[in-house]
Amino acid sequence: MATAVRGCVFCSIVHGQRDKHLKTSDNAVVIQDRSPHAPHHYLILSKLHINQASDLTAFDLPLVKEMDRLGRDYLCETLKERGEADTVEDLLRMGFHWSVFVTVRHLHMHLLYPTREMNFLYRAVIFRPGRFFRTVRNIIDNLEKKRNADGRANSNKGMRSSRTAVDANDSHGSPVKNMPDT
Known part of the structure; x- marks a missing residue:
């Protein structure tokens, strides 16, 4: 069973609106961004409700790697279908928005390609790697450091099957409900 938060738009997409799924894996789903800022702008959603990237722990490293791989695979498949060159x-x-730029409280990774075709504001400010947008490589490196610091250097197991009590309610106090995996 995967957890979902009542009223969360991304939980609704992950667990109910399968027609929006472009590609899926065991723990993630790729969808088209509703307001694309690049010719290829996709969101990779976690099937497990995690509020934001800053809530990730060392146990979530396999999830982040899976999201990264799923997004890259989908982009490569799409480019090939359209007869475009490799990535x-x-x-x-x-990467992930951080802090004040998080608009939907459900873990989602942005994939944008090619960046040279993005509007300057989005390329240089909103999606610029740094304080408010963290690249997937940065997140993976930080989670690996946390894992190593915690003495789990050789453990890739342990992806959470559920969240802690902190996530038992969403920001509006709605209880988490269990929904079947896709």
């Missing part, structure tokens, strides 16, 4: 890593931006 140019320098033109790919993947």
Whole structure:
């Protein structure tokens, strides 16, 4: 069973609106961003409700890696279908909004490609790697450091099956409800 929060738009998409799923894995779903800022702007949603990237722990490292791989795989498949060249890593931006830029309290990774075709404001401010947008590489590196500091250097197991009591209610006090996995 995966957890979902009543009233969470991304939980509704993950667990109910399967027609919006572009690609899925055991723990994540790719959807089209509703307001794209690049020719390829996708969101990779966690199937498990986690409020935001700053709530991730070392146990979530496999989830973040799975989200990264799922997004990259989908982009490569899409580019091939359209007869476009393979992904140019320098033109790919993947990561999470941080702090005040988090508008939906459900873990989601942005994938934007190619960045050179993005509006200057979005490329240089909103999705610029740094304080308010953390790249997936930065998140993975930090989670690996946490894992190593906690003495779990060789453990890739342990992805959470549920969240702690802190996540038992959403920001509006609505209880978490269990929904079947997709």
